[in-house]
Amino acid sequence: MLFTVNVIERTKVTDIARKKSKLKWQWAGHICRRTDGRWSRRVLEWRPRLGKRSVGRPPTRWSDDIRRIAGGRWMRRAEDRTAWRALREAYVQQWTAVG
Template sequence: MERAMLGVSLMDRIRNEVIRQRTKVTDIAVKICKLKWQWAGHICRRTDNRWGRRVLEWRPRTGKRSVGRPPARWTDDLRRVAGSGWMRKAEDRVLWRSLGEAYVQQWMIIG
């Protein structure tokens, strides 16, 4: 769509990064990543007993995942950046925001 906005075809051999700089459109994957990080911090800072926090802390009774490469859980990539105590770290807004920048940067590098 961005190529159509600029009138650039694939035959022009212009990289996506250059096109994105011209259109100043943010990458949707980066935006989603940033919103996920912010929402996780918001849920962890809640003091009431709503279901969002309980779902994040919930562990199934069996505790076993499927054989082979198990599907990633929602919190796996949060844990990868912030560590196992990520829920406590989310309560400190300044620390959580700085970790969030690192989290978003990893997605920009992956592409």
């Protein structure tokens, strides 16, 4: 393990999972702070299914892992930049600790 950390530091290789999760968190905050009425925020709030649900496990939505860290009112929390940045590290750790 120590050898792996040393090699990563020396070669300056970027951890893809860490980078992906950080960019997703930043983009989600950016979209939630928009006030110009673009479609991207409306897509996040959209509930597509009407009627009966299909059998089996419910499909995972894009915002489910964000909601797990920031709570149910995550779109409102994203409007406060300092609080959103503070939550980012917890979100990134979720993805880097897994695998």
